[in-house]
Amino acid sequence: MLTSTYASNYPSSFASSIVTDGNHKTTTLLNPIFLSFARNNKLTPRETQVMKVLVTEGLRNDDIAALLHISPKTLKNHLACMMKKTRTSSSRELQAKFFNFAMQALITSG
Numbered sequence: 001m002l003t004s005t006y007a008s009n010y011p012s013s014f015a016s017s018i019v020t021d022g023n024h025k026t027t028t029l030l031n032p033i034f035l036s037f038a039r040n041n042k043l044t045p046r047e048t049q050v051m052k053v054l055v056t057e058g059l060r061n062d063d064i065a066a067l068l069h070i071s072p073k074t075l076k077n078h079l080a081c082m083m084k085k086t087r088t089s090s091s092r093e094l095q096a097k098f099f100n101f102a103m104q105a106l107i108t109s110g
Contacts, residue, residue, distance in 0.1 A: 030056070033102045040101075041085045050078045054091060055098055061091075 030052075038048040053064050065075040079091055088094045 030102065033105050036105060037098055037101050041082075043082060043085060047078055047082050047085075050075065051082065051094075051098065054079075055095055 034048060034052055034055075037043070038045075038051070043051065050064065050068065053059065053067060057064070057067070059067065061075055061079075062072050065072045068075070070078075079094070083089060083091070083094055086094055086097055088097055
């Protein structure tokens with residue numbers, strides 16, 4: 001039986017780790033915001049990883065899938081689940097929702 005595990009159930013080292021091929025890195029400043037966004041929207045660790053790449057790299061879906069070593073169909077499934085959880089209808093709207101969340105987090109923390 002499969003059970004879903006959310007980002008809040010994983011050690012912080014997993015959630016703060018990112019996919020890297022030597023050129024792609026997430027800024028340290030955004031890691032806590034990604035974690036908070038993931039917890040608030042009940043994203044899985046893999047969905048959180050997809051979100052990080054989607055937001056920070058600005059790549060096409062095929063390139064994101066290749067970077068994460070998954071098929072484009074698997075990426076589309078992750079995106080569909082993420083959009084359902086965040087009540088968004090496109091990856092651009094998903095990115096916008098994250099950016100709005102990040103701005104609020106930065107404004108309230110300062």
